[in-house]
Amino acid sequence: MVERQVPRPAEIFELMKFKKPELDGRKRRLESALTIYDLRNIAKRRTPAAAFDYTDGAAEGELSLARARQAFEDVEFHPGVLRDVSTVDTSTTIFGGPSAWPFGIAPTGFTRLMQTEGETAGAGAAGAAGIPFTLSTLGTTSIEAVKAANPQGRNWFQLYVMRQREISYGLVERAAKAGFDTLFFTVDTPVAGARLRDKRNGFSIPPQLTPKTILNAIPRPWWWWDFLTTPKLEFASLSATGGTVGELLDAAMDPSIDYEDLETIRGMWPGKLVIKGVQTLHDAKRLADLGVDGIVLSNHGGRQLDRAPIPFHLLPDVAREIGKDVDVVVDTGIMHGADIVASLALGAKFTLVGRAYLYGLMAGGREGVDRAIAILQEQIVRTMKLLQVSNVAELEPRHVTQLRRLEPREL
Template sequence: PAGRNWFQLYVMRQREISYGLVERAAAAGFDTLFFTVDTPIAGARLRDKRNGFSIPPQLTLGTILNAIPRPWWWYDFLTTPKLEFASLSATGGTVGDLLNAAMDPSINYEDLKIIREMWPGKLVIKGVQNVDDAKTLVDHGVDGIVLSNHGGRQLDRAPIPFHLLPDVVREVGAHTEVAIDTGIMNGADIIAAYALGAKFTLIGRAYLYGLMAGGREGVDRTIQILTDQLVRTMKLLQVRTLDELTPHHVTQLTRLQPLRRDPARQDTDA
């Protein structure tokens, strides 16, 4: 409660739900609205279906076989509160089914305008995946953008945020803060993102691994591991401060760069 708190907003089919959440977040003192646009519908999420990951969770043959040699799983399953969302006790399907039922794929810049008028604090858009959208969002007065393809869980052939980062920073970095989500699995990834112009990174999967493994202490341990990796990387690069980092410190990502389209062939390529 003493820190800076951000509220992540998804736009629902029932707009009144989303508007009500915006008002409640403002009343609760959140200073930044994290408007997420990379999940207009759910991706395939095939592992969820295979593993019975629904609300509430289902026991499939696979999960039972995995649990047989792990009696503490059964103990936790039988003695701890069941897994459910605070506002939804059952959906009758997977998380993907929930997203498809609740989210609205038709969200547009008019929705952004309405939210901007309602929200008194900072407004950040998460899920930007091309330079043109980044420029348009800056024109609409957002305070920050986060390059993200939702961890590759939506469209697995979506642009890689690391590849977009230099171009987006060059085009809009002087007018808004640019951050990056997706692919941060090591402190060295944070250094690479910062060197390419990101103001900060998000570490969704990393902290969740720590949370699942050890609760609050697991999250603290995750942060410590990332910090050690970050400091070690800076020492190996022989830089003393973040301000000394430049794109020249990032070389290995170049071998992963996608093919550049030839503008002369753009009208003929399928």
């Protein structure tokens, strides 16, 4: 029999510690987020549907995005044992420069529509974390303002070669003058993908008010207050901004770009030149033969060609064939630090996160971006320690098996 007694109040307080309430609503929300999906849920509650769906959505049936995320979930890790992992080194070198972590912030368009701090929050958070920030041609903050927000960190610029070539060439010159060290030449956007959520929401630049959007805005007054009381949106390249996102993209993009444009841009750019949007081994090998500094395996976050190849599935073959000659980077579908670790193990030199950063931005501005980065950092360190590797260079294909759901049919 267990002897029982009535506890004294002093003993109760020794056993039970009451948590001090957090009065700052933003801080309380962000501290409650333990995963990127948690940040996504907060972002969805706080952001009007049209802006949230622009970030969250993809092309047509959104199969490419779903498959990319599923591919990362269909991973089996193979940990070692009896290795000293009391400390781990997450730093790496990418495109000739350092990064404290094996991921950077991907280029995203129209970012201040999602949350008014936009690229300034992303660039500042990236600089504080020691990782690169990439500004999109369709970003809503100027090249010079991004440099001011991240003066000591690494800034990269993503370039669309547009119908009016002079606009693109001017952006290249401005980015070089501002000290951006790497240029991403994006090659997967001859035309805009069919982003059906945007069409159904009537998403446009500037936002159009309809009875539906007004009703959706009523429980989110803070977003509209921020939007209406902060400086007017300014795009990195576009002077005219009327119309739907698809119409803007189709007006800016040029389906005639080819390898001659690549040579022209290479002749203008003094830093590292990287090709973003590579989706086949054949193209990866050809670009490596042409001497580019890196490639990004990407299907544009599933926002262009639906049913496009899964970048994470392409990675092992591409890394095996050209990884010794060029830096291979992967994006699309990364929602967890373990996704980043798996990519490194299968040969990626680096990874890029887009939506993961934007969910944090919509959830809490600059502090939300800091939280998104911190979540990924915690997950990377924990995964590496559980795999029992002490630095990113120790990650090898033996640590990962890709469990495929979709196999090619024999012809």
